[in-house]
Amino acid sequence: MLGLSQTTVSRALNGYPEVSEKTRARVVQAAEAHAYSPNTRAQGLATGHSKCIGHVISVSDSAEMVNPIFGDFMAGAGETYSAHGYDMMVTRVGAQDEADTYRSLKARGAVDGIVVHAPRRNDPRLELLDKIGLPYVVHGRSTGIKAPYSWLDVNNTRAFSEATSYLASLGHSRIALINGQETMDFAIRRRSGYESSLRFAGLSIDTALMSTGEMTEAYGYTQANAMLDLLHPPTAFLAASIICAAGIRRALDERGLRVGQDVSIATFDDCLSYFGNGGDTPVFTAWQSSVRAAGAALAQMLIDRIRAPHAPHITKLWEAEFVSGASTGPAPGTSKD
Template sequence: MNLKELAKALELSQTTVSRALNGYPEVSAETRQRVEEMARKLGYAPNQQARRLATGRSMSIGHVIPRSLHEMMNPVFMEFIAGAGETYSRHGYDMIISVVEDPNVEDAYREIARRKKADAVMVHGPRMGDTRPALLRELGLPFLLHGRVPGEEETTSWIDVNNGRAFERATNLLLDLGHQRIALLNGLEDMDFAARRRAGFEKAHTDRGMTICPDLMRAADMTEPYGAESTRELLSSGNPPSAFLVSSMITAIGVARAIGECGLKIGTDISVITHDDALSFLPNSGEVPIFTCTRSSVRHAGTRAAELLIEKILPHPDVLINEHLEAELIVGQSTGPAPA
């Protein structure tokens, strides 16, 4: 199968087919999708070197990962990468992942720009006061944030779960069930997603005129031992919580383990709501899921982020893209009315 044969099957000119496969903005999205589907169906694979020469692009997307983010060891990151990688491949792009020490992040981006190693970059784990967006604008590298930098929502392109709204709804569910003392086991709160989740938790309380007890809130790397140890500590206190709101399924497994070790029953004695990234290897499934959860697929987020980067930002780098992904609130077996 060659370009001429593909064009004939589509009843389009070779020029139009070539431009559609190479991502030229003047080709409509409908035509591009039609060409890509036919190319997959007929097994046509364009010559990558020819594409690079024709377009002047590297046909690669860069991901620079600071070691402090712990993301290469994080299954959530790997699920995101799986979704993004499938999309890159479908559009004929390669993925470049660079894991660097924190002081070398700027140098890594400058090297990408200087050597034109990637046409654009995906930025992970934005924090308070993150300087990466300013650097990438200086370098002229198109980019998309997975998450947001506070204060730069109107000046950067991003895709993000509506974390504040998700945790506000989850907290309100627990309050509606009569829980007065709710523990929050959050991620590291210098990360934007965790700060927004805490804000949603606090808003649900303040909207009802309720005071939050700081002793019921924790923030750390979202591991199973963190969930178990925090839960044991809180349940052994003089005034324990009757419910937990948790930022990760992995942490929630530790919470459930500790509740059982204390001789209590989850969903009856203690209620638990967790955020569920819909990880393929850790399903919270069934007609009635084990955990009540705020669910948003991180794999879908990776797919959608890659689509936005390739289809929207690369053709029009000056146009800002802002997209919220709303989390579902799914009631499972882990919540019930507050004990009398």
């Protein structure tokens, strides 16, 4: 020590005004010299805050699938957290003991708040979190929940409605939807956007052209193949993620169908860092929204919420940005006037 009391040191480091600048400087310097950082747990015990945010990722038991957007989302969120001195805790959980996990996170005081991922319709987690008093923000929305909550979502309905209209305007009348799992709220929204635009364009809604499943490359491939084998195959695909789209593209390539000419592909794009859709002419015509940016923004919303738990809820609806790529073109047989 340097002849000061614990109190003074604590105050000096935490920026309280009751300490002279001269002493503060001494303390700070000594702390750096000895690589001292206050023990997180002790600090947490004393203050009641853990300065830690929880992310619960449910690994669906069925497919053992890890959401590919996870890494990028975390990278975005992590930036915000570290800027505010928060740590980030990840808990993996199977679907059945979800509730227990949240309860335990709260009871153990492990986190100050959590981010709810992949909300379902009427997601019971929101009510649970409200009940146990754990602050949260939702990545997406949960239709059916009446109580207000904080969320950030992409306007999925509009993006898929626009995409469908876009394809229809190119003359496509058989437009397939390769959707994500329709237990997820966003997937339901995407489908409804798709269907409403089909109706608006006077096109029939054919369940044979709609599929739902986990957004893997193989899924895109399999579904595309199955649909291309139909009597009246689609001339355009609308994919829920760029990874699915890659699978669809593989199916087309394999059959010798030219992407953007014989068959079109449009997709939603989360701007994953390892699967960019950039370049002068993007590979895919896409509606894109950075999941990384969403992570950063949600982290900020949650931190604000933890600071002011009774502030009104904040909601953000981001619009996906349209990029025209090489994967779409007029429907075959359409006259180019």
